[in-house]
Amino acid sequence: MAEDSIYERLKQQGVTRRDFLKLCGAVAGAIGLSGLPPVQASGLPVTLARSGYKARDQVARVLETKSRLPVIWLEFQDCAGCTEALSRSHSPTLVNLVLNAITVEYHETLSAAAGFQAEGAKHNAMEKYAGQYVLVVEGSIPMALDGAYCTIGGRSALDILKESAAGAAAIIATGNCAAFGGLPKAKPNPTDAKGVWEIVTDKPVVNIPGCPAIPEVFTAVVAHFLVFGALPELDSLNRPKTFYGKTIHDRCLRRPFYEAGKFALSYDDEGAKEGWCLYKLGCKGPTTYNACASLKWDGGLSFPIQAGHPCLGCSEPGFWDGGGFYQGQSAPLSRPDLTVVGAAAAAGAVAGVAVGAANQAQKKAAKKAEKAK
Amino acid sequence: MNWTEILAFTRGPLFQVALVIFVAGMLYRLVRVLMLGWQKDKVPAKGSKAVGVVKSFLKGLLIFPFIPWVKRTFTKNPVIYLAGGLFHLSLFVVLILGAAHMLVWKSLLGFGWWTLPLPIVDWMAAVGIVAMVALFINRLFNPVLKLLTGPAEWLNLAFVFLPMVSGYMLTHHLFFRYEVMFSIHMLTVDFLLIWIPLSRISHFMFYFFSRAIHGQEFGKRAVNP
Numbered sequence A: 001m002a003e004d005s006i007y008e009r010l011k012q013q014g015v016t017r018r019d020f021l022k023l024c025g026a027v028a029g030a031i032g033l034s035g036l037p038p039v040q041a042s043g044l045p046v047t048l049a050r051s052g053y054k055a056r057d058q059v060a061r062v063l064e065t066k067s068r069l070p071v072i073w074l075e076f077q078d079c080a081g082c083t084e085a086l087s088r089s090h091s092p093t094l095v096n097l098v099l100n101a102i103t104v105e106y107h108e109t110l111s112a113a114a115g116f117q118a119e120g121a122k123h124n125a126m127e128k129y130a131g132q133y134v135l136v137v138e139g140s141i142p143m144a145l146d147g148a149y150c151t152i153g154g155r156s157a158l159d160i161l162k163e164s165a166a167g168a169a170a171i172i173a174t175g176n177c178a179a180f181g182g183l184p185k186a187k188p189n190p191t192d193a194k195g196v197w198e199i200v201t202d203k204p205v206v207n208i209p210g211c212p213a214i215p216e217v218f219t220a221v222v223a224h225f226l227v228f229g230a231l232p233e234l235d236s237l238n239r240p241k242t243f244y245g246k247t248i249h250d251r252c253l254r255r256p257f258y259e260a261g262k263f264a265l266s267y268d269d270e271g272a273k274e275g276w277c278l279y280k281l282g283c284k285g286p287t288t289y290n291a292c293a294s295l296k297w298d299g300g301l302s303f304p305i306q307a308g309h310p311c312l313g314c315s316e317p318g319f320w321d322g323g324g325f326y327q328g329q330s331a332p333l334s335r336p337d338l339t340v341v342g343a344a345a346a347a348g349a350v351a352g353v354a355v356g357a358a359n360q361a362q363k364k365a366a367k368k369a370e371k372a373k
Numbered sequence B: 001m002n003w004t005e006i007l008a009f010t011r012g013p014l015f016q017v018a019l020v021i022f023v024a025g026m027l028y029r030l031v032r033v034l035m036l037g038w039q040k041d042k043v044p045a046k047g048s049k050a051v052g053v054v055k056s057f058l059k060g061l062l063i064f065p066f067i068p069w070v071k072r073t074f075t076k077n078p079v080i081y082l083a084g085g086l087f088h089l090s091l092f093v094v095l096i097l098g099a100a101h102m103l104v105w106k107s108l109l110g111f112g113w114w115t116l117p118l119p120i121v122d123w124m125a126a127v128g129i130v131a132m133v134a135l136f137i138n139r140l141f142n143p144v145l146k147l148l149t150g151p152a153e154w155l156n157l158a159f160v161f162l163p164m165v166s167g168y169m170l171t172h173h174l175f176f177r178y179e180v181m182f183s184i185h186m187l188t189v190d191f192l193l194i195w196i197p198l199s200r201i202s203h204f205m206f207y208f209f210s211r212a213i214h215g216q217e218f219g220k221r222a223v224n225p
């Protein structure tokens, strides 16, 4: 069965040409398409880039010709928060378009089917779209006890991941758990949780960490894949550079107060009411790379720091063990054990006494020898 | 290994090890000095020793810094006296009254205190850096100091200079990403903590002894230096 193109499907849903082009503009904006380089990178004719080229039209061309992108969505040690964030996103234009542009073949939380029926559907999709589908992973993978900590349909998460990754065109790890192990990996990490890219090394993996991942970032990555057939440019932690290139601190609306040294010291003091910097309340903005401060949440409404809460650093590896959430960044990660410090002090003192006593004895002996002469 | 992990290491295990070495080393130095012993005091005292000690501290910490010209160390070489003084003032402001470092103390001691606005701390850090450069140049060219300066003295300067400069670059987001500079700052701080008990920087502890002993002597003789 030849599938309709994405545009055809949208038309059937009553989307006008005018609205369609608007959506294309939104997608082009989201994936940062504006000038020549992306056109060349896409391998499309350079003539496109000559006068009159519009990024929007390039997106439109793709959506008019391509059929929907098959997606298989796996959930392991997760809370379905990324799914919630995406499906309840308040950016109807972009997120809706992308959700219309993909066909979710398997998703444990969203699919109506259950049990063997759902597993069967997944296998059919994996065969039908082998080498074409995008695999989305939400949640970390437990490695301890041969993966027994998380099993679905009697098989371990590790097993399922390896099988599904084999036929995937690309893998998107959404949320800190799938990317870096997240909450399940917090010390002492009883399940030996790992992120996808630590396990799958022979496929392109893009990490969209966050707790949850920002829906617009997820959709932009999908849109990029749709338009170019490849993943966007990634940083050293495999995060898309467009969205993870700057820290929260770089774009923070409270930054002027940081520069002026005006800090809130508790959640209800004058500083907090005046909107001062949250650094002393534990803000991790300076070391956290994510787009919260510019894209914000709920369609640009707000984000934690704007609402008065310090950044927890949820898009960074090991954020759960990165020092107290409400303890300033400069504080050491943990206080040394008092007994250890006491023992060290005692050891130092004992060594001092021993060496000192030896010296005194030597001096006395020398004096005696002097007198005897 | 990425920078997040390096930062976690330098802020975590390495810092703890450095701190433990620092505590053990300083106690060793302290006990060694105490065991040198006191001479039995057989001369009857003319004045109160305790008053002498208090006076000595008040003068050393609260009076002389504001009227330095009464001291020969100042009149002989005012630039160096000022550089040394400003350097120590800068160290105090940055490490005790700076927000970032107050939070370090708070996490270790369990309580915090009022801090200065960042721009003031920032200027004091710059003053400290300039002062250290002046002291460095002085050491390079002063003929007497040259004789007294060995590798250990150069290392002392370097070990204190590096945390200062990396801290300054950190707050200003200069040249490197924040977590990179933060890691370097922490690394240099960890090295400094280990270095202090091995070196003459441990003078900060003995300063209080020497002031006390001098004050006691003056008090005993009822003289006012």
Ligand code: HEM
Pocket (backbone or CB within 6 Å): A329, A330, A331, A332, B094, B095, B098, B100, B101, B104, B118, B121, B122, B123, B125, B160, B163, B164, B165, B166, B167, B168, B169, B170, B171, B185, B189, B192
């Ligand atoms: C004796 C050792 C230390 C020295 C000489 C030193 C020096 C400095 C200086 C000069 C600054 C810049 C202050 C400014 O421009 O506002 C700074 C900033 C900083 N220091 Fe230190 N520091 C030391 C120890 C520590 C320790 C032990 C920690 C943490 C455990 C630490 C964490 C920081 C942080 C996080 C900043 C950045 C503050 C900000 O971004 O607002 N420093 N340090």
Ligand code: SF4
Pocket (backbone or CB within 6 Å): A248, A249, A250, A252, A253, A254, A255, A256, A258, A276, A277, A278, A279, A283, A284, A285, A286, A305, A311
């Ligand atoms: S609130 Fe956090 S991110 Fe914003 S300026 Fe302060 S430290 Fe930086």
